Amino acid sequence: MKLDVDVLRYLSKDDFRVLTAVEMGMRNHEIVPSELVDRIASLKHGGTYKVLKNLLKHKLLHHDSSKYDGFRLTYLGYDFLAIKTMVNRGVFAAVGRQIGVGKESDIFEVAHEDGTVMAMKLHRLGRVSFRAVKSKRDYLKHRRSFNWLYLSRLAALKEFAFMKALEEHGFPVPNAVDCNRHCVIMSLVQGYPLVQVKELQNPDIVFEKIIDLVVRLAEHGLIHCDFNEFNIMIDDDEKITMIDFPQMVSVSHHNARMYFDRDVECVFKFFKKRFNLSFKEQRDDVDGFEVDIDESGRPSFSSISKTAGFLDKELAASGFTSKDQDDIEMCIEGGIEKNIGSDNEETEDDGHVFELNETNTKGFDSLLLLEKEEPTSNYNEEQVKVNQQNPKA
Ligand code: ADP
Ligand code: MG
Known part of the structure; x- marks a missing residue:
């Protein structure tokens, strides 16, 4: 449809x-x-x-x-309710082709009256429905009812808040334009997801940039948790942009180290497989990199987390409450278990x-x-x- x-x-x-x-x-x-x-x-x-x-x-x-x-x-x-609200606000005036289909989102081009084309992400938490594990059901029982509407709205709100904060701190992310219900409007990123790229002019530099990004994020107190070739866009000048933030967590999260290591591992694996690269070989000739590297050449989480963190606290103060964070984590825990705690456990699709x-x-x-x-x-x-x-x- x-x-x-x-x-x-x-x-x-x-x-x-x-x-x-x-x-x-x-x-x-x-x-x-x-x-x-x-x-x-x-x-x-x-x-x-x-x-x-x-x-x-x-x-x-x-x-x-x-x-x-x-x-x-x-x-x-x-x-339709979200689109109508956006149109009323003058955010955009036309809807174009679909440019992305995620497991939990649909992405369309939209155009402003002045012709500027942007990206509209419609969150679809609940599209992939799993049986919630017992602990989650217990958790949900004590909360108000969860449905895909609420979860998708929460995912959009979180994505918008994080994108905005990251942008303000100079991270390469899309410009966060507006948010309503389950819908986030952002600038259109030029280029392609890294997964589609077969060849790079400077794979070593791109690799460094990407690892640097995971490290810098952690230094700011955040872990992406789904940091991989699908959520990194790259343009013809090999400039990278990071997307997709609903599952981000703070470095103080109890699983922070595991998420950080997993994000790093994804990049290592991808670059090793596709471009035959590894961090250690590249590290030697880069100056001024202050993070400790472990024996395998990977940046060490413990050395970063010692000094890390303020953006996570800033975000906690920005209206995205810790309860919101808990709720959403129950459903997209670090991108591992994309569980949906629907009351009746049936797919909402x-x-x-x-x-x-x-x-x-x-x-x-x-x-x-x-x-x-x-x-x-x-x-x-x-x-x-x-x-x-x-x-x-
Ligand atoms: P999901 O959470 O479903 O993975 P993403 O935010 O990763 O959603 O977006 C899915 C796909 O849509 C991306 O891989 C990318 O191809 C495209 N996309 C998302 N945001 C943008 C954007 N701002 N500009 C251009 N393409 C985008
Ligand atoms: Mg994605």
Whole structure:
């Protein structure tokens, strides 16, 4: 299925209002009873049920009658809410081709009114669904309900906060433009993921730069945790850019050393295999490198962590709370176990996977005709607070 933004233009104010009401209801209902949607939306002229049918037809909602009759947002529905908000804010005005498919994200080109092309990352935590291990379920039991909506939003928030902080400290990352719901807008990185590169002019220099980056990150108090050839972009001048930050952790994390060593190992392995390089050979002729190297030629985590850290604390103070961090770690623990703690443990995917859309690869679908008004007011907020235990109430 494609991200058919054309549908967006045909949606009325009431459509968006009801879609938003379902989103609000999902704060404490996995499936939002239709009557509750109706009460939250409180449409001036009624007609919620007709609107729900229309939204269902466009696959923005999923109908579920297994426990009781109700609706929940699909990825597409959530995408549309985020896209509409971004368009309203003037962040971009058109959506173009899909440029990346991750296990837990879809990346599209978007264009600003002035023609600037950016990247839109839609987080999809919960696309890959696993049975949560027991400890995680215990953890989740004591928290408010977790669903893919909440987790994807958290992942986006974290990615945006980290990208911004890293950029401010001079790290080679995309420019963080904006964030809403599960959607992050960032500058478009020129070049390709390193994994696609078969040949480098200066593999040794690129290797040094990359190892240097892992070390410098750790010196700033952070570990990427998914630092590999898929998340390092490189352009024709062999300039590198690091992407993909939802799983980053602080050097004070209890598994920090393991994550750091694993990140380093990934780079070593890749460069050894593809370019027949290793750090030790390269290290000798580089001056001014202050980090200890262990017997195998790898930078030593303990020598770094002694002096490390302030960016991790800065981020902790930036609104991305330690509870948020705990929640997200439960689900993307260092990129190892990409577990999803959904309450009902079922996949949230609806079989809804975006495919590269051939007919859409050249142009952009303009959203300029989209009405800029978002129906954000006069919702019946009281109804949102209805307890999940009593969904019919
Ligand atoms: P995931 O978490 O799903 O791995 P990534 O952030 O790594 O998502 O993005 C997936 C792919 O999308 C990348 O490998 C890259 O090819 C492309 N991509 C992501 N962000 C950008 C960007 N800012 N500019 C250009 N391409 C990007
Ligand atoms: Mg990635």
